[in-house]
Amino acid sequence: xxxxxxTAKLLLCLIVxxxxxxxxxxxxxxxxxxxxxxxxxxxxxCDVETIDSFNNKQLFPKLQKLLTTDYFRFYxxxxxxxxxxxxxxxxxGLRDCAVEPCTxxxxxxxxxxxxxxxxxxxxxxxxxCERAEKLGAVNSSLSEETxxxxxxxxxxxxxxxxxxxVDDEESPDSDYVDLLLNPERFTGYKGPEAWQIWNSIYxxxxxxxxxxxxxxxxxxxxxxxxxxxxFYNWLEGLCVEKRAFxxxxxxxxxxxxxxxxxxxxxxxxxxxxxxxxxISEFQQRFDEKLTKGEGPKRLRNLYFLYLIELxxxxxxxxxxxxxxxQLYSGQAAQDQENKELLLELLHVAKSFPLHFDETLxxxxxxxxxxxxxxxFKLTFKNISRIMDCxxxxxxxxxxxxxxQGLGTALKILFSGRQIESLPKSPGAQLPFxxxxxxxVALFNAFGRISTSVRELENFRSLLSKVHVDL
Ligand SMILES: *[C@@H]1O[C@H](CO)[C@@H](O)[C@H](O)[C@H]1NC(C)=O
Ligand SMILES: *[C@@H]1O[C@H](CO)[C@@H](O)[C@H](O)[C@H]1NC(C)=O
Ligand SMILES: *[C@@H]1O[C@H](CO)[C@@H](O)[C@H](O)[C@H]1NC(C)=O
Numbered sequence: 001x002x003x004x005x006x007t008a009k010l011l012l013c014l015i016v017x018x019x020x021x022x023x024x025x026x027x028x029x030x031x032x033x034x035x036x037x038x039x040x041x042x043x044x045x046c047d048v049e050t051i052d053s054f055n056n057k058q059l060f061p062k063l064q065k066l067l068t069t070d071y072f073r074f075y076x077x078x079x080x081x082x083x084x085x086x087x088x089x090x091x092x093g094l095r096d097c098a099v100e101p102c103t104x105x106x107x108x109x110x111x112x113x114x115x116x117x118x119x120x121x122x123x124x125x126x127x128x129c130e131r132a133e134k135l136g137a138v139n140s141s142l143s144e145e146t147x148x149x150x151x152x153x154x155x156x157x158x159x160x161x162x163x164x165x166v167d168d169e170e171s172p173d174s175d176y177v178d179l180l181l182n183p184e185r186f187t188g189y190k191g192p193e194a195w196q197i198w199n200s201i202y203x204x205x206x207x208x209x210x211x212x213x214x215x216x217x218x219x220x221x222x223x224x225x226x227x228x229x230x231f232y233n234w235l236e237g238l239c240v241e242k243r244a245f246x247x248x249x250x251x252x253x254x255x256x257x258x259x260x261x262x263x264x265x266x267x268x269x270x271x272x273x274x275x276x277x278x279i280s281e282f283q284q285r286f287d288e289k290l291t292k293g294e295g296p297k298r299l300r301n302l303y304f305l306y307l308i309e310l311x312x313x314x315x316x317x318x319x320x321x322x323x324x325x326q327l328y329s330g331q332a333a334q335d336q337e338n339k340e341l342l343l344e345l346l347h348v349a350k351s352f353p354l355h356f357d358e359t360l361x362x363x364x365x366x367x368x369x370x371x372x373x374x375x376f377k378l379t380f381k382n383i384s385r386i387m388d389c390x391x392x393x394x395x396x397x398x399x400x401x402x403x404q405g406l407g408t409a410l411k412i413l414f415s416g417r418q419i420e421s422l423p424k425s426p427g428a429q430l431p432f433x434x435x436x437x438x439x440v441a442l443f444n445a446f447g448r449i450s451t452s453v454r455e456l457e458n459f460r461s462l463l464s465k466v467h468v469d470l
Pocket of ligand 3: 264278281284
């Protein structure tokens with residue numbers, strides 16, 4: 001069945017392409033976002049349609065259920081670390097802004113990055129800024145009962161194979177946050193500040209060759225530039241590992257943007273807020289023409305990220321199968337039930353027929369491979385530090401969850417031998433460990449990607465009803 005529809009879609013794409021060449025540009029809105037997003041993915045033996053149906057029908061519902069349990073909803077995080085890379089010059093300030101409206105007078109105009117505003121615009125700005133801060137604030141309320149329970153939760157630790165900077169769980173600045181109370185959605189955080197974050201990730205932390213001095217940035221189309229072609233030429237010259245690294249970052253970026261488009265603040269009036277799909281926001285980010293060809297590639301990178309994290313879940317099964325492993329929250333019967341749900345989910349992950357083959361990575365010359373892996377790790381750690389520079393707290397929270405989750409997935413993928421030896425060494429010093437924080441991040445991060453894949457189906461169907469020529 002899948003084969004038939006796939007062929008049909010490919011044919012459709014081909015026809016559309018040919019029509020395009022003839023100059024009669026009449027693609028539907030849906031085709032313009034999804035035409036290139038079909039068939040097999042580069043660097044792996046999988047195709048989009050298989051992932052869609054596997055995720056949406058089998059995995060997504062179970063994962064959603066799991067993520068509402070106490071073990072997975074409380075994430076310990078330090079949202080108050082200073083940005084280590086640049087002095088924060090965000091026009092909303094940081095820590096206090098969620099409670100206090102920001103005063104623009106505090107910062108001399110000239111210092112604020114690139115803002116040359118007249119007074120009337122400035123006050124509009126202040127309102128906008130205050131609104132954005134409210135939306136971006138993190139609700140850190142926990143019931144007393146929860147707080148007590150959390151104090152009992154035990155943690156493990158393991159420094160060695162980390163791909164991420166992990167917040168010090170003991171730090172007085174670290175707090176538990178209820179992820180269900182703080183869904184990832186539109187916060188109004190955009191413009192130069194948000195731009196700076198992604199810019200420093202792509203420009204300084206994606207293995208861009210030093211010889212390239214012109215900005216080659218996949219974001220360029222957001223700001224009206226036209227660097228996309230050059231950027232992808234550069235990408236093609238990279239080894240598979242560095243290309244993979246870039247694609248993971250791009251996939252993360254896509255996922256975040258899908259969430260912002262799917263949980264857009266559509267209405268904000270005295271009787272409440274309404275969140276929902278904003279098709280034009282989605283098109284701005286993914287439409288082939290509006291993004292000068294980048295959009296479909298971004299979506300393909302999302303699927304790539306999905307495969308990497310899915311593979312990690314499949315591989316980590318033996319760790320969770322250990323009888324001594326508990327999803328400890330203090331309620332024995334519930335904890336046991338949740339563990340069964342978790343194992344069921346991991347078995348589903350394992351059953352996926354077209355897993356990514358991670359032995360493709362770091363497979364070359366041993367010395368080179370070790371060096372590459374080290375670079376990979378350092379760069380990824382650096383990206384997780386950049387999350388401390390995200391000005392909007394809610395975005396920072398989800399940025400941290402997702403980078404730590406991906407970091408944990410990578411740690412798993414490169415600890416295959418240690419994980420396989422787990423059941424055979426009971427009582428001994430365990431060769432592989434995950435902290436509670438890593439576990440929570442891993443599943444919540446995958447939850448985001450899985451939700452994004454699910455949302456694409458919604459956007460596909462919404463776009464098929466749109467008839468506009470942009
Ligand atoms: C945080 O969430 C709780 C529970 O839903 C709610 O009662 C409280 O008003 C929220 N606080 C803020 C600041 O939104
Ligand atoms: C880490 O990221 C910052 C900010 O983008 C950059 O300036 C720095 O060179 C990076 N450091 C490493 C070791 O990659
Ligand atoms: C949808 O997003 C666009 C920006 O892409 C914005 O201009 C528009 O107002 C949004 N629509 C609604 C209903 O909020």
